[in-house]
Amino acid sequence: MQLKSVIFWFRRDLRLNDNAGLYHALKSGFQVIPLFIFDQDILEKIEDKTDLRVNFIHQQIEQLNTELLALGSGLMVKYGKPLEVFQQLLLNQTIEAVYTNHDYEPYAINRDQNIADFLATKGAKFHSFKDQCIFEKDEVTKDDGKPYTVFTPYSKKWKAKLAGQENWSLSNGQIAQSYFIKSYLTEKYFSNFIQKFLFEPIPSLKAMGFEKVEFEFPKKEVASGIIKNYTEQRNFPAKPGTSHLGIHFRFGTISIREKARKAFSLNETFLNELIWRDFYMQILYHFPHVVKGPFKPEYGNIVWRNNEAEFEKFCAGKTGYPIVDAGMRELNATGFMHNRVRMIVASFLTKHLLIDWRWGEAYFAIKLLDFDLSANNGGWQWAAGCGTDAAPYFRVFNPTLQTEKFDKQLAYIIKWVPEFGSNQYIEPIVVHDFARKRCLDAYKSALSQK
Numbered sequence: 053m054q055l056k057s058v059i060f061w062f063r064r065d066l067r068l069n070d071n072a073g074l075y076h077a078l079k080s081g082f083q084v085i086p087l088f089i090f091d092q093d094i095l096e097k098i099e100d101k102t103d104l105r106v107n108f109i110h111q112q113i114e115q116l117n118t119e120l121l122a123l124g125s126g127l128m129v130k131y132g133k134p135l136e137v138f139q140q141l142l143l144n145q146t147i148e149a150v151y152t153n154h155d156y157e158p159y160a161i162n163r164d165q166n167i168a169d170f171l172a173t174k175g176a177k178f179h180s181f182k183d184q185c186i187f188e189k190d191e192v193t194k195d196d197g198k199p200y201t202v203f204t205p206y207s208k209k210w211k212a213k214l215a216g217q218e219n220w221s222l223s224n225g226q227i228a229q230s231y232f233i234k235s236y237l238t239e240k241y242f243s244n245f246i247q248k249f250l251f252e253p254i255p256s257l258k259a260m261g262f263e264k265v266e267f268e269f270p271k272k273e274v275a276s277g278i279i280k281n282y283t284e285q286r287n288f289p290a291k292p293g294t295s296h297l298g299i300h301f302r303f304g305t306i307s308i309r310e311k312a313r314k315a316f317s318l319n320e321t322f323l324n325e326l327i328w329r330d331f332y333m334q335i336l337y338h339f340p341h342v343v344k345g346p347f348k349p350e351y352g353n354i355v356w357r358n359n360e361a362e363f364e365k366f367c368a369g370k371t372g373y374p375i376v377d378a379g380m381r382e383l384n385a386t387g388f389m390h391n392r393v394r395m396i397v398a399s400f401l402t403k404h405l406l407i408d409w410r411w412g413e414a415y416f417a418i419k420l421l422d423f424d425l426s427a428n429n430g431g432w433q434w435a436a437g438c439g440t441d442a443a444p445y446f447r448v449f450n451p452t453l454q455t456e457k458f459d460k461q462l463a464y465i466i467k468w469v470p471e472f473g474s475n476q477y478i479e480p481i482v483v484h485d486f487a488r489k490r491c492l493d494a495y496k497s498a499l500s501q502k
Contacts, residue, residue, distance in 0.1 A: 077151035078241035298422025351438030372480035387421035398435030
């Protein structure tokens with residue numbers, strides 16, 4: 053008698069341990085077929101065929117398959133359009149259900165609904181679970197049920213809900229026991245993976261139109277000292293003061309619940325960074341218009357200069373402002389940019405050059421290893437002054453003062469802009485005082501319109 057099966061569909065959760073949807077699939081009482089789909093709809097839009105994120109995902113899929121083979125199972129890996137993949141799979145077999153974890157981006161929501169509708173025609177169910185954030189959608193709202201649009205009160209309610217009490221502290225022990233950050237003990241049920249099943253080989257990068265790139269990705273393990281000292285060290289780009297875990301959170305190779313527990317015991321500032329992720333995800337969920345335009349509609353009246361030649365210089369790290377150039381060169385070379393520098397760079401593009409924040413957002417979406425639609429969108433709108441809880445429009449970062457404050461010894465700048473200080477370094481693309489006045493005039497004019 054053939055055992056009935058369910059599928060667990062890996063997406064932004066590329067790990068076996070502490071995986072919410074996988075846990076429920078393994079506990080379903082059916083044998084579990086693990087599945088990953090290289091989404092043709094997404095990959096065909098990526099112009100750079102050496103894309104590091106695709107390389108990273110491919111590495112993680114190979115690792116997942118190795119781990120599953122050690123358990124007597126394996127990973128089914130397909131390349132195609134997800135709906136068509138499921139249509140093909142169900143031609144020759146019957147499944148009880150597909151289990152997966154929530155994805156909150158507009159494309160993913162539409163994709164999942166189409167697949168759920170198709171499965172229903174085959175008598176199969178679609179089960180999705182919260183996994184990539186601690187609180188989602190409507191789980192943290194104002195007392196009247198409306199979504200928060202300012203971070204600080206949101207974060208206070210977030211922490212109070214996690215602790216189960218309004219007056220909490222990092223050391224009271226209650227948070228560590230919170231239901232919301234307990235692990236899902238998937239390993240107890242690994243025997244429920246489908247056994248001795250011969251899966252096809254994993255599609256190569258070349259077969260999908262991409263090239264393999266030798267690159268050392270950030271590690272999952274972070275020294276506890278980095279988290280402990282995060283508050284004091286995080287703003288200095290020349291210091292190893294940040295975790296570089298963004299890519300692992302983005303693709304779910306680590307558990308957000310595990311890191312939240314550690315952050316609670318070590319550093320509240322680091323915890324706040326995790327809360328920002330949840331905050332921007334719920335903003336995207338409640339206000340999907342931010343994908344195409346400003347959160348604050350009145351900022352749609354800004355007349356951007358959108359000088360293409362200046363944008364090219366900005367992207368290449370050739371603005372004549374060394375802290376900006378260092379940040380862009382670091383991004384282009386590594387797929388990473390220090391968070392403090394991200395703010396300086398985004399402010400410079402939108403306010404010094406008066407170039408539409410969506411241009412910068414799109415460039416970062418191509419380059420960032422940890423690109424996440426909600427966070428990238430939120431960060432750029434924050435810098436441009438048009439987003440939720442944004443920096444006021446009249447706050448224009450002075451790159452020189454930012455350098456003196458956060459890279460006083462110029463170590464970060466010299467690393468990425470070695471010609472700085474010589475006659476090979478270019479003149480500033482624009483004078484700060486002139487750019488600031490031009491920016492304020494443009495914003496005032498836009499915001500004065502009824």
